[in-house]
Amino acid sequence: MRCVSQISEPLHVLYAPVQEDLRLVERVFDEEIAGDLPFIDDLCDTVRSYRGKMLRPGLLLLTARAAGELTDAHPTLAAVVELVHMATLVHDDVLDEADERRRQPTVNNISGNEAAVLLGDYLISHAFHLCSSLESQYASRRIGATTNTVCEGELLQNHYRGRLDLSEAQYFNIIGRKTAALTAVACELGAHFAGADEACVDAMRGYGLSAGIAFQIVDDVLDVTGDQATVGKTLGRDAGLGKLTLPTIHCLSVADADTASTLRAALQNDGPQSAEVIRECLSRTGSVDHALSVAREYVLGATFQLDTLPPSDAKASLSALAEFIIGRRF
Amino acid sequence: MRCVSQISEPLHVLYAPVQEDLRLVERVFDEEIAGDLPFIDDLCDTVRSYRGKMLRPGLLLLTARAAGELTDAHPTLAAVVELVHMATLVHDDVLDEADERRRQPTVNNISGNEAAVLLGDYLISHAFHLCSSLESQYASRRIGATTNTVCEGELLQNHYRGRLDLSEAQYFNIIGRKTAALTAVACELGAHFAGADEACVDAMRGYGLSAGIAFQIVDDVLDVTGDQATVGKTLGRDAGLGKLTLPTIHCLSVADADTASTLRAALQNDGPQSAEVIRECLSRTGSVDHALSVAREYVLGATFQLDTLPPSDAKASLSALAEFIIGRRF
Numbered sequence: 293m294r295c296v297s298q299i300s301e302p303l304h305v306l307y308a309p310v311q312e313d314l315r316l317v318e319r320v321f322d323e324e325i326a327g328d329l330p331f332i333d334d335l336c337d338t339v340r341s342y343r344g345k346m347l348r349p350g351l352l353l354l355t356a357r358a359a360g361e362l363t364d365a366h367p368t369l370a371a372v373v374e375l376v377h378m379a380t381l382v383h384d385d386v387l388d389e390a391d392e393r394r395r396q397p398t399v400n401n402i403s404g405n406e407a408a409v410l411l412g413d414y415l416i417s418h419a420f421h422l423c424s425s426l427e428s429q430y431a432s433r434r435i436g437a438t439t440n441t442v443c444e445g446e447l448l449q450n451h452y453r454g455r456l457d458l459s460e461a462q463y464f465n466i467i468g469r470k471t472a473a474l475t476a477v478a479c480e481l482g483a484h485f486a487g488a489d490e491a492c493v494d495a496m497r498g499y500g501l502s503a504g505i506a507f508q509i510v511d512d513v514l515d516v517t518g519d520q521a522t523v524g525k526t527l528g529r530d531a532g533l534g535k536l537t538l539p540t541i542h543c544l545s546v547a548d549a550d551t552a553s554t555l556r557a558a559l560q561n562d563g564p565q566s567a568e569v570i571r572e573c574l575s576r577t578g579s580v581d582h583a584l585s586v587a588r589e590y591v592l593g594a595t596f597q598l599d600t601l602p603p604s605d606a607k608a609s610l611s612a613l614a615e616f617i618i619g620r621r622f
Numbered sequence: 623m624r625c626v627s628q629i630s631e632p633l634h635v636l637y638a639p640v641q642e643d644l645r646l647v648e649r650v651f652d653e654e655i656a657g658d659l660p661f662i663d664d665l666c667d668t669v670r671s672y673r674g675k676m677l678r679p680g681l682l683l684l685t686a687r688a689a690g691e692l693t694d695a696h697p698t699l700a701a702v703v704e705l706v707h708m709a710t711l712v713h714d715d716v717l718d719e720a721d722e723r724r725r726q727p728t729v730n731n732i733s734g735n736e737a738a739v740l741l742g743d744y745l746i747s748h749a750f751h752l753c754s755s756l757e758s759q760y761a762s763r764r765i766g767a768t769t770n771t772v773c774e775g776e777l778l779q780n781h782y783r784g785r786l787d788l789s790e791a792q793y794f795n796i797i798g799r800k801t802a803a804l805t806a807v808a809c810e811l812g813a814h815f816a817g818a819d820e821a822c823v824d825a826m827r828g829y830g831l832s833a834g835i836a837f838q839i840v841d842d843v844l845d846v847t848g849d850q851a852t853v854g855k856t857l858g859r860d861a862g863l864g865k866l867t868l869p870t871i872h873c874l875s876v877a878d879a880d881t882a883s884t885l886r887a888a889l890q891n892d893g894p895q896s897a898e899v900i901r902e903c904l905s906r907t908g909s910v911d912h913a914l915s916v917a918r919e920y921v922l923g924a925t926f927q928l929d930t931l932p933p934s935d936a937k938a939s940l941s942a943l944a945e946f947i948i949g950r951r952f
Contacts, residue, residue, distance in 0.1 A: 387736045406717045414773035420750040421766030436751030443744035450736050
């Protein structure tokens with residue numbers, strides 16, 4: 293089983309202010325999904341092996357420490373956002389027909405699509421069940437509203453599959469809902485339950501939103517340019533499944549007619565050769581650099597929100613975490 | 623859009639004591655899933671067309687009326703259990719590769735498996751979101767615990783697919799979790815929020831549990847013996863997907879060697895001819911009658927739990943509803 297000590301080096305250092313709390317999050321997570329059926333525990337072991345970056349729990353705990361005091365509610369909340377995230381990963385891998393995640397075979401790969409759909413349901417159910425163990429309904433309401441939005445983002449993405457005329461605005465609408473809504477609520481709940489005032493909670497929510505958008509843009513860039521062995525998951529699926537992302541949208545909008553036509557053909561033609569053609573087109577228009585520069589602007593926007601916080605190790609980690617998002621290769 | 627007045631005749635009469643409340647449930651349900659994305663509203667229209675029996679909301683409201691006073695929380699709770707149920711239907715249809723439900727094409731049939739998986743997620747998320755609008759966490763905790771159990775039941779069923787040695791005990795373990803847990807919690811919450819005492823809440827939970835088991839046994843019988851035009855959904859999927867149910871389990875355990883061997887072959891061989899062979903085998907061993915007699919015993923057990931209630935129209939409806947479960951042809 294992957295545990296805190298196995299979190300990759302740069303993140304391990306950034307998480308230092310909340311290292312002990314992250315251990316507790318893992319315990320709460322594991323206790324919540326443990327049941328009386330051994331084969332479900334086996335499926336959950338696969339999910340635990342996905343626990344790589346612990347980004348959302350890390351954000352929630354660091355925000356709490358930076359904005360106020362950690363409470364007993366925080367490890368529970370952090371486990372809830374991680375459970376929601378894991379559920380989306382398991383269902384995403386079914387929809388993307390992905391075979392590998394974090395260098396492990398996916399649940400759908402090992403146990404079939406049926407088990408993966410049901411395991412995703414099991415995880416989302418446990419996320420809400422765990423959240424309902426808190427004293428007030430506050431977090432349940434915010435988490436419920438957020439998962440509504442995440443599902444809308446996923447449905448939007450699926451709705452636009454194969455649409456080569458996807459606009460940047462539509463792309464941001466998708467990633468804002470499917471990815472940034474959850475990082476935003478993680479930071480918001482971290483600050484709210486730490487006793488921060490409304491302005492600070494809003495700022496932390498803004499930090500999480502911008503960081504989430506930057507994170508997804510880089511994720512989409514890595515899907516095109518990443519090294520599968522380093523990233524550790526099936527790559528090239530976006531193009532293969534007709535999903536346009538910021539680099540390809542940019543290239544189609546600025547390329548000359550020949551390049552645009554070559555890219556369009558490659559996007560409609562799944563396969564390793566297509567991946568090479570796509571990279572070549574993006575390189576001609578500097579579209580990967582464009583996407584990374586947009587991500588960098590979101591990182592600046594995220595970091596700006598931290599100005600309201602008093603100096604602390606946790607604040608420094610949040611700042612460095614936003615930078616890590618841009619520099620990461622996995 | 624299907625509405626209360628379109629509920630089939632025998633149920634319409636049974637629901638008379640809560641007819642107005644059921645209308646309100648539909649309104650709460652519709653308001654909860656309405657969003658700003660028209661294509662999601664279109665998907666939700668398909669789901670609304672599944673709203674046939676409204677069994678779980680009906681049970682929740684009738685139990686409340688029979689055991690105490692209806693409150694503002696009841697229509698919300700009834701919409702929550704219906705949303706959970708709809709989410710399971712949408713995902714079940716993906717797993718069962720079903721084309722038709724309530725005489726309408728399924729979501730997976732119209733919009734593909736991807737959209738259906740995501741729409742199921744959207745519905746379960748809205749169920750929890752709606753539940754979190756209530757003042758206390760009580761219902762969120764009970765609903766969360768129940769959906770955990772429902773997912774376990776679905777995972778168990780999938781785990782045992784293709785296993786021709788499934789025992790009656792394993793079958794009851796599956797249907798108790800996947801179906802009866804939700805009808806049980808519907809009746810429990812109906813009574814609890816109506817102000818009933820603990821003994822009455824326990825009795826109503828017992829009623830819902832037994833009624834749910836009987837309902838699922840009859841559902842499984844209809845999958846083998848039903849007329850697709852009357853039942854209105856794709857039939858014969860259990861055998862086709864290697865799912866043993868009470869009639870086939872009984873037949874395999876009591877049949878002579880020839881019949882058992884014929885049935886085993888037919889269960890491993892999907893197709894319309896197999897359906898005919900299965901019916902022939904079950905008929906030789908009286909296995910459909912056996913299953914229905916077991917269902918009848920559960921109906922008796924359910925009705926027995928109603929003894930604690932004072933006489934009322936709602937109590938009479940609960941009693942008649944248990945009888946309806948056995949007699950239904952759809």
